[in-house]
Amino acid sequence: MRKTPPELPTILIFATGGTIGMHDVGGGLEPDPAFLEILEERADRVASRFGFRARVNQLQPAIDSANADEETAPKIARALRARVGAMRASGVVVTHGTDTLAYTASRLAFELAGLGVPVVVTGSQFAHGARPTDAFDNLQLAIRAVTQANPSAPVAVAFGGKILPAVRVTKSDAEALTAFRAERELGAAPRGLPGSPEDAPLVRADHARVTAIRFTPGLAAADLLALSSTGAAAMVLECYGAGNAPMSKPGMKDALRAISDRMPVVAITQCALGSVDTDRYAVGRQLAAAGVIAGADLTVEASIAKLGYLLDRGFTTEEIAHLMPMNLIGECVEPARRTAAARAGSAGD
Known part of the structure; x- marks a missing residue:
């Protein structure tokens, strides 16, 4: 009797918008409607090298990261918690525009503490269809980091060949491929949040600005x-x-x-x-x-x-x-x- 091969563990790729998902058709950069299909094909190809499969979801509506506000990161966090549970994902890669990537990644580090799977945020300085582009190098770096990280690892940023702690990262260059830096190391022996996100529910009708x-x-x-x-x-x-x-x-x-x-x-x-x-x-x-x-x-x-x-x-x-x-x-x-x-x-x- 022929055995059915075991299903590969899943990495959730969560696309939120940004330059990585854009293309230029002559009038400047704009969202590429074909990007999600391209992203899933490329992500699944990379993930398979590490014994995983990739599944792509999208923030609705996708945003230009310059328009991020106090609601954006908590909304992404809620979506990720729900999808990780439903998909039984083993890790998460979030693609995000670079303008506010450091702000979103920092907030996700608090919101997703204790999630139980590694989360890595990435993006690109150049659109995925540009030549050259850093989009797929950064995506590959993020997927590799997720597959190798401890489930309790803090949220990280993968960009320009580096894995950086989300709560220490800042955008330092508007043009270079190494756009982000973390001058300070993670603080040692963290005490933990005063109640996990599940234990400390929201008490506000809207998010604090x-x-x-x-x-x-x-x-x-x-x-x-x-x-x-x-x-x-x-x-x-x-x-x-x-x-x-x-x-x-x-x-x-x-x-x-x-x-x-x-x-x-x-x-x-x-x-x-x-x-x-x-x-x-x-x-x-x-x-x-x-x-x-x-x-x-x-x-x-x-x-x-x-x-x-x-x-x-x-x-x-x-x-x-x-x-x-x-x-x-x-x-x-x-x-x-x-x-x-x-x-x-x-x-x-």
Whole structure:
């Protein structure tokens, strides 16, 4: 009696839009209606090399990633949870536009913690039909990463020959094939989320909108107040250096205090490396005295993702102040651990 060959484990390829799925028919890049069929054929061919099969689903409607908003990443996460369960998928590859890929990947890292299968996000700088294109190199890299990853591996980004941690990644180049970087390593010994996504359901009818503003020499207190009056639920301040802000500017202290009384306000550094330490300088201490929360060494993408995730699950400003500098899923190095590591390094010199 002839035996039926066992069915190969499935990798879900979830297409959300972006340059990877576009083509140019003479009027500039636009979505290619044939892309999903092409994607499934190419993905299945690659997956079969590793003993898997690929199945393609699409976000409805697909988006230009520049139009992503606070609803986008949670919507993708809900769709993935449902499909992974229904398909019994062994891994997930998400294709996404590069403009906001780092923001979506960071939020997915929180939303999909504990999913039980590896998730890798990818995209391309050039459309799949362009010559040359990085689309299929990145797709192959992502599929290979998913097939080799531990089921509990954190969400990652596959791009330009590198596998990068989603909660540390940022887009650094608008043109190069190596468009993304992760200057900071994953924080060691993460504590885990305060309740898994299933245990901590949404408490909001809509998703929290988190805004960010970068301190520059021309920024005034009125600019912060104006941004805070748009209905946002939280604010991220991209500060100078170790968490410094122009606190002597007219009305700045009062503005920050007034905003902090209404919503969580988190300070991160503009620098590619390093961390916020509001005790280091007098202006930093004034920032903390105004109620601003120190965001350790979070990237802007991860700080927005973390704030949105916590707000959507009903955490209070006081609870968020405790959790933001805490390493939950590798998104930051906690100040105490960073200090201890620095001291250990100095002792070894």
